[in-house]
Amino acid sequence: MTFHENVTGARTMLFVPGNRPDRFAKAVDCGPDIVVLDLEDAVAPADKDQARENIRAWLDNGGTGIVRINDDNTSWWRDDLAMLAGRVCGVMVPKVTQPDQVRRVLDVMPAEACVLPLMEMAAGIVDATGICGVPGVTRAVFGNADLGRELGVNHADRDAMFFARAQVVMASRAAGIAAPVDGVTTAIEDLELVRADAEHAARLGFTGKLCLHPRQVKLVADAFGPSEEEVLWARSVVAAFTSGSMTAVSGEAVGKPIVARARRILDWIERGRVAGT
DSSP, X not given: OOHHHHHHXXXXXXXXXXXXXXXXXXXXXXXXXXXEEESSTTSOGGGHHHHHHHHHHHHHTTOOOEEEOOOTTSTTHHHHHHHHTTOSSEEEEOSOOSHHHHHHHXXXXXXXXXXXXXXXXHHHHHTHHHHHTSTTBOEEEEOHHHHHHHHTSOTTOHHHHHHHHHHHHHHHHHHTOEEEEEOOOOOTTOHHHHHHHXXXXXXXXXXXXXXXXXXXXXXXXHHHSOOHHHHHHHHHHHHHOOSSSOEEETTEEEOHHHHHHHHHHHHHHHTTSSOOO
């Protein structure tokens, strides 16, 4: 599987602070689909330069991952981008409000790199279609924490965040890129909430979620994988749809859109993204 395929298919993205290189390999061993090496919120200003060097060393020694850089209104942005320029890696771009912010990152990255705009500002949500449609954007990421702060609402309130989440899902589909990654559940100890948040995001059309702690990884992965019942349903639908005409399966009308969804579930299993039954 290529790095690009891993990014577009990832269900779990686990953050690890850039100033804690002792945790990089441990984060990978926790089993997320990919790690996010953070230069932004998890790193204090005094530690930014060292964190950047830690990540440079990790990448130079064969480590992989997505790097969340600092936003372009900070004094660290240029150094972050200079360190990543020309590397085949992932770049998560925070606080994106307009397409040009993404283009400036894409301009210094090779075509094989993956650039993921973090949709966490009101202006970015409003222009989500334009941002997701920039050629070279790999996948969008929803940032509920900063958006909640800007809007003055609880970032964990699913009702308050419903429109913004749906907007990012629709924009991603309209742009023809991979389905987006949902934001964090900050209540690290509340595993039932983690599960419920992930299941809610999956129902909206997200296919992955950011994780803040290793204990969240398996719960999130399970939430975005089809259940045994869904796999059995998909197999029965595909098996029944042989003539190309609408048919019925267990009392449900089945046409081409339904079959396409069923085939997508089976394709996930075939490609090893989820466990089969």
